[in-house]
Amino acid sequence: MSTGGSTGGWAARNPAAAVERESVAWPHRHLLGLEELSPDEIRLILDTADGFEDVSTRSVKKVPALRGRVVVNLFFEDSTRTKTSFILAAQRLSADVVDFSAKTSSLSKGESIRDTVRNIEAMGVDLLIVRHNVAGTPHLIAKNVNCCVINAGDGRHEHPTQGLLDIYTMRQVKKNIEGLKVAIVGDVANSRVARSNLHGLVKLGADVTFVGPTTLVPRAFEKMGARIAHDFDKVIHEFDVINMLRIQSERISSNVFPSLQEYSRLFGLSAERMKRAKPDVLIMHPGPINRGIEMSADVADGANSAILKQVTNGLAVRMAVMFLCKQAAGA
Secondary structure: OOOOOOOHHHHHHOHHHHHHHOOOOOOOOOEOOOOOOOHHHHHHHHHHHHHHHHHHHOOOOOOOOOOOOEEEEEEOOOOOHHHHHHHHHHHHOOOEEEEEEHHHOHHHHOOOHHHHHHHHHOOOOOEEEEEEOOOOHHHHHHHHOOOEEEEEEEOOOEOHHHHHHHHHHHHHHHOOOOOOEEEEEOOOOOOHHHHHHHHHHHHOOOEEEEEOOOOOOOHHHHHHOOEEEOOHHHHHHHOOEEEEOOOOHHHOOOOOOOOHHHHHHHHOEOHHHHOOOOOOOEEEOOOOOOEOOOEOHHHHOOOOEOHHHHHHHHHHHHHHHHHHHHHHHOO
16 A cells, blocks of 8 residues: 555545555445444544645645535534644535534534434535534444534544544655554543554554653553553653643543643653663653643754644545545535
């Protein structure tokens, strides 16, 4: 399979032909997580995203891949990057986009999620993009509708498109995922991003280490294929990629570390700590960043940072996912 973008322009103009040319067929009408995908299926998404990458640089930022289709954003949690990225990705595929607000919907009157989504689908919807604070909600919705469902983050479970765009960015910069040494640092226990990254990276042959305090990085993650480290300074020199996670105060119900200052001292990525890392280490963060806690401003904005590149790549990856799922669903 292609690992570069040399055929990207051709694939964006001829997305259906590009998928047919791949050796692996995409069979899924939904994308609910990376745990259930095969390595070849993950690579197919990445290669398809290559084909859409240049759309954002054109004077006319659209391709007709989903013309006449309707995409509804069902976001039950606040979001800036993910929601905007899905809206723009759908628009660049020429789809019609509807933004659903749970606060002003019939859910506030007691209607169930099942009835809400079935009524929305009855209006001729083709894809539902779902974010919810309860794990498994996208799976429940997928069982009750015939249209495509894409998980935009469910509780602590998964955030598959964020995992994919992170892996896409790593491959773009480091060229190969196999053998890559990746650190995911911080609030792993509450992170759906960490779980999706782990599932995808391990399947593609990367070595993944979760780094953080024992309260946020339990040993149970070893069963999922992660190495565990609690002393950042002892292992930081090993990594090709460091993906920093946000401290998710909204999901933390007890005191898991003495203070934010203490956490930052031990696990924050500062210019001083960066001196121990590889000179070409790739620095990432899914956002939003708590500057001065997870990382200092000079690191976030420094030469090693790919944080804005991640945001840009999210468009191509989400275009690829929506396109592939709709192709699998048929007319």
